[in-house]
Amino acid sequence: MYKLSGVVKIYKKDRGTVTALRGVDLVISGGEWLAIQGPTGHGKSTLLQIIGGLDRPTSGTVELDGMNLTRMREAKVTEVRARFIGFIFQTFNLIPTLNAAENVEVALVPLGVGAAERKARTEQALATVGLSERLHHLPSELSGGQQQRVAIARALVKNPTVLLADEPTGNLDEGTRDEIIGLLDNLWRSRGLTMLHVTHDSTVAARAQRIGLMKDGLLTVTPAPGRTVRQAASHPPASA
């Protein structure tokens, strides 16, 4: 479970400052899917980065399952990211010199997993996203949708409890977008992931249980009624 209390983020810019978050309070239950929407430059990605431990708030606290990320040493936060949090980016962020399997394997390196187990888990993760035949392809040899599938496999190969996705379908055409969001939906269902998903796309946002609207650094969360009704019956219990 995530608990954000009074999170403020102020950036220094040139000689002035920019307040990206103006005191965000948020609770995300384990196994919940929250979509964040809002205009560009209103703090969506900043919020995602603070939740993911990629950045620290200027003030306020961020807790993940009782762990206060804002007070942890950098090395410990890095370890939390390695074990519990999976990231998916709009631009996929695959390492161009490594093939699909190696890109997925990269996520297991900081966990100290042995080579044989890394290989097995990598192949399984890529099979889950339907890329068993593309293990040895470089990112440049894959389509945008396939690259994002590799990125999803990379995020999930370590069996995280949280999946953070920043515009995961932003670079994809409509058909591929639906494929990817369908895949995420299935994974969320089957794995009981806590999922936070930044998107401009209302169609995609509607798949979440709740929708947050970021505007001028303030977050307003509303339920997505249709999804909540469907989800109540089918979603597995959230992991702690």
Place this chain on the structure above:
Amino acid sequence: MFFTYLRRELRRRMRQAIFISLGLALGIGLVITVTAASNGVKNSQANVLHALYGVGTDLTVTQPPPQDSGGQKTTFGFRQQIKAAKQGQIAAGTKININDLVNGRYAPLASGVLATVARQHDVTSAIGGLTLSDVTVTGTVPAVTTGGGGSFKSAFTTNSFSAAGVDTVRTSLGPLSAAKLTSGTGLTAADANSDHAVVDSGYATQNKLSAGSTIDVGGTNFTITGIVSAPQGGNPPDVYIPLAKAQSLGKNGTSGLTGQVNTIYVSAASAADIAAVQQEIAVALPSATVTDQNDLASEVTGSLSSASSLANNLGKWLAVAVLIAAFGLASLLTMAAVTRRVREFGTLKALGWRSRRIIGQVMGESIAIGIIGGAVGVGLGYGGAALIDKLAPKLTATVGSSNAASVAGTGQGAGGALRALTNTAHTVSVTLTAPVTVTVIFTAVVLGVAGGLIAGSLGGWRAARLRPAAALAKVE
């Protein structure tokens, strides 16, 4: 994973990796070539000094001529006779035939100096010797005219050769120590007071002398018992005679040289003791000049000296400059590569890679490039050294030429020419080689790794400073 990632990354940046490696290789290759050439020059210098100085001799003790003699004035019978002829005391048409064994280069050392030197703590052995010139002047006294110095001089023929009075008991030290007997027999203890001589092979060939021939030294006929050859064409004395005979025949101005020496050859207990011995003798004999091979090296002129100077100054600094440039270039390109990979490193940090793992990856790549550069540099260095060996430039080393030249230039008439002859320049020709040693190769590898470490440290430092959010924000 480390090596896979490293290999793939180097392959992706192959052009840049090759560029950096070649830069490092050029610097390292230059260092190897210059070091090898420098070693070659040092070896050549050692050979030259060996040839000029004598095997087994660590130090020589001499004393400069007195100041009032100008250091070079040699007065003997000929000078007096010329003066007499010019003053009309010797009639024109009188035949002159003078053969003198003269001392001119060094002042005779006082009796007891040899014993003083031999007494010093770290001296193993010390022997005395005489370095002399045999000068023969023949001609007929011309009619004296005012300002006719030129015609007066041309009326006489001058011949000379260098002669050394040597200790026949201990020939392992001194001028004969570097010589190898090629025919006949050498001088022995039994020859101490004999009219026996050995002749340098070069002089013997030039003058068609062989064992059994006779040679006039200072007006005395000596029987040549053997022919010797000095190593490396070290321009040794032309004739070696027993020291006692040299002392009885030699002249120092108007005086004789009985019981005197002008050079003492000293052997130290070990190479490490040479400096101590030099100091001891300098204290015991403040007016003496104590010379070791290093001192002699500073007097060496000619192309060997120029090559040494070139290798030690220009070559060394050129290599250092190229190496610094290569290190700088490698560092800049590595940092530029890190800047281009900000998104990649930001992603890895987001995936939980610690900074030290990323630094390790960057440094691993840089060190690999450095090792490749070092290996190629060793090849280039070998190539450079092989080229020097192939070209095998001939170098000459001259000791005392400037001194001799200045004497010849300032001398007046026949007397000046004679003075010049008593200050013979020793010239040796050697072939320059460039030996590449294991130490040099080890240094090259260390330099390559160091280049990689420096570049990798800077790149890694830059990568470590990246905040994952900022790194990812750059592409968003």
